[in-house]
Amino acid sequence: MWLPDRLLAVRNRVLSSPGFQRWAAAFPFTRWLARRRSRELFDIVAGFVYSQVLFACVQLKLFEILAEGVQSSGHLADRLGLPPDEARRLLRAAASLRLAEARGRDRFALGELGAAMLGNPGIAAMVEHHAMAYADLQDPVALLRGEAERRELLKYWAYVGSERPASAAEHAVGGYTELMADSQRLIASDVLDAYSLEEHHCLLDVAGGDGTFLVTAAKRWPHLRVILFDLPAVAERARARFEREGLADRAIAVGGDVLRDPLPQGADVVSLVRVLHDHDDGMAQSFLEATCHALPEGGRLLVAEPMSGTPGAEPIGDAYFGFYLLAMGSGRPRPPVEVEQMLRDTCFDQVRQLPTRRPILTQVMVARRAG
Ligand SMILES: CC(C)=CCC/C(C)=C/CC/C(C)=C/C=C/C(C)=C/C=C/C=C(C)/C=C/C=C(C)/C=C/C=C(C)/C=C/CC(C)(C)O
């Protein structure tokens, strides 16, 4: 609820009083709210520990094992290679988070959220790579002050802070390209459901990774030609992917640096998927300018990425991606209104935000290349 500043100060004074907190927890009409707020605060306090429970489940392949059927904790202990008491500790923790499900006294099944994890292998890949993010985030104040020493993510995302990203070697791009391919499966369909490419003839995906997004688009619209542009070592992977998928006759991959090399011509729609938020404002603007040169008047630009302030997903944009990108050392999540302004400041008009199925995973904006 929006309150004027003076009332807000009064509310916060009341809420921070231990006496009020005790009273609200006992009073029948406020008890549910007091419990809910306590739980919300506890979840923030304990978030890292919950995450580590999930990390252990992923490392031990617990969800794959539970997918075989309900099993006793003793049997699971053998399969997980854990002492019986510690297997039970992990299983109870997982059950409390709905990753597993307790069946009677000592048997366990896959839980609802564990089942969702199994259906989206990209999430497990994210969980595993979080070891680097959490190492970097160990001292968030040092990061905010620009004084942090450990920078695992900065090394992982080899293009960040590099003067010549195009010279990044295959081994430097392989890790993040696979992570992006795994997690792209979660969002490609949502983006392509939000904006149909039926009326377009050629899609250029700028900084398109290993081509997972383009493969999804090309399979959905058999008339569509697709062009991928990314750093040479990444484009090489995309080329191999297109061949494996039997798309070599209408999919090409071009290697280069968006900031130095001209983008391929011929597309009537360009996409930037999870790209703008990687970059600080000047660089993000340069990416947009490059797309202006690649598009004819009337062509369309699609921007898809998680954005700041998404209703119902505020912490995902502002807390998760805000601090992830801080640790990475470049970029920030932007609210749709800022993305719109950046588009208008380059060469675009008719900017629209399109509804997506799962706005927590990605938002989509489309704009027209003005004359
Ligand atoms: C039928 C019965 C029994 C019940 C019905 C009830 C019902 C409808 C239940 C729902 C079941 C269902 C369909 C569940 C589906 C769940 C899904 C799809 C969950 C998806 C979760 C996705 C997650 C957790 C995604 C996480 C993504 C992360 C952490 C992404 C990180 C991305 C990064 C770090 C990107 C980096 C790139 C950079 C550098 C920023 O550019």
Ligand SMILES: C[S@@+](CC[C@H](N)C(=O)[O-])C[C@H]1O[C@@H](n2cnc3c(N)ncnc32)[C@H](O)[C@@H]1O
């Ligand atoms: C976060 S990934 C997104 C990949 C893909 N669009 C996706 O959503 O899965 C960012 C991509 O930008 C590429 N990239 C970064 N800087 C680049 C540059 N200067 N020129 C070309 N590609 C670049 C990276 O190689 C990487 O594939």
